[in-house]
Amino acid sequence: MKFFIAHLATETNTFAAAPTGWGAFEEVGIFHGDASVREPEGAGAFLHFLRGLIEADGNEVVESLCTLAQPAGRTVRAVYEALRDEILADLRAALPVDAVQLLLHGAMAADGYDDCEGDLAARIRALVGPDVPIGLELDLHCHFTELMQRSADVIVAFKEYPHIDTDERGRELYRLLVATAAGRVKPVTAVFDCKMAGLWHTTREPMQGFVRRMQAAEREPGVLSVSLGHGFPWGDVPQAGAKLWVVSDNDPALARAVADRLGAEFWALRERIGAQPIGIDEALDGTWAGQGPVVLADIADNPGGGAAGDSTFILRRLVERGIGDVALGALWDPGAIHICKSAGVGAQLALRIGGKCGPASGQPVDLRVSVRAIVENHSQRALGTRERLGDCVWVEAANGLHILLASIRTQTYGADAFTGAGITLADKSFVVVKSTQHFHAEFAPLARKVLYVSTPGAMNFDFAAIPYALRSPDYWPRVAAPHGAGI
Incomplete structure (x- = not known):
């Protein structure tokens, strides 16, 4: 089995004045297919981990671009397109492949692109066709979008903040892609839009307990994965905000039921989970x-x-x-x-x-x-x-x-x-x-x-007062009941 892997990430604060350009990526490092070897403890640490996982199973790895940048304003259009196109060119040269696994952020925006990850995934889908499984691993501060969902077979987000489970989630996604490529499972996803903006630490209750409940749900028959994308509050894009999604094995009704149940539980915690800053x-x-x-x-x-x-x-x-x-x-x-x-x-x-x-x-x-x-x-x-x-x-x-x-x-x-x-x-x-x-x-x-x-x-951190122009104002805490009376 041949896996194509890459890592491209930055988190875009659309209110930041300084754009994200070449210098921001070069400061961390831009690696052209060799990050896992050249920077195994730095920028290439995840691809080094993933390569070891794949090769230990006797599978083949084609490694593409690896780069990331510190969060700032929107990425310069020409920079994003050049990085994206390098991944696409590498994939085109590697075809045919059996699976694609990417570590992205999920809140990357560029000039002319509100959803860089969705754009990249859609172009990859066009290259590999409908039958090759595509998996995206996202930071939990992602914006889960419809284009991402349409383009990828499986999307998994970190569960912990701080993000101490990057490798664990990468292993989970890899196993699901192997099973999908082998025809043992058929992932389907249901999404619950929490309609919330905030910042929620998993180092204390009740968020610690909620993470455990997501993990417990993953042990239910037919459930493959559960993720909560917290959203990035300082990213003003149309599909911003917290979303919870569930991946089931070819059971849309199960995925919907579990997503609705856990989404309602998360919504019920909204007054208790926010950070409490002091002067x-x-x-x-x-x-x-x-x-x-x-x-x-x-x-x-x-x-x-x-x-x-x-x-x-x-x-x-x-x-x-x-x-x-x-x-x-x-x-x-x-x-x-x-x-x-x-x-x-x-x-x-x-x-x-x-x-x-x-x-x-x-x-x-x-x-x-x-x-x-x-x-x-x-x-x-x-x-x-x-x-x-x-x-x-x-x-x-x-x-x-x-x-x-x-x-x-x-x-x-x-x-x-x-x-x-x-x-x-x-x-x-x-x-x-x-x-x-x-x-x-x-x-x-x-x-x-x-x-x-x-x-x-x-x-x-006054989330109700962030001056969004692109995302809907229908979210908590700006609106007391964005779901209406139905939740």
């Missing part, structure tokens, strides 16, 4: 029992959601209040890094930090700092892979305020973003991370308390 001063004023630092998530300035990663709202308040023994990062500021690298380790200088990218970044903060370390080509653990931070600098200001500056815009995933640069964490009163939730996997075990802090950043 900066409330976080700094609190008395939190336990060992280790209090971890503050700067949720509105998460580069993983399209923000710049250089906002100064929390940093400024720490300075104004004279709070010390703090680690903060990774703050994106290539200019400050250039100055510090020129000055060298041990230098003391006046440094203007952050606040470079517009109103959502706040005003720059001027500090007297010591350059404590310069780390070239730094990286961090990131949910089982390595994520590049570029050249990084650790600077220390008064009162033991330790700031990690990064030259590549990315969210803080791993504790080694700090410790790899020499910044200790256990002795800090606060650790401030530029992330919304993916930090949780590594930082929660170190923390006395994890707090989600609201700032005037680029990501608006």
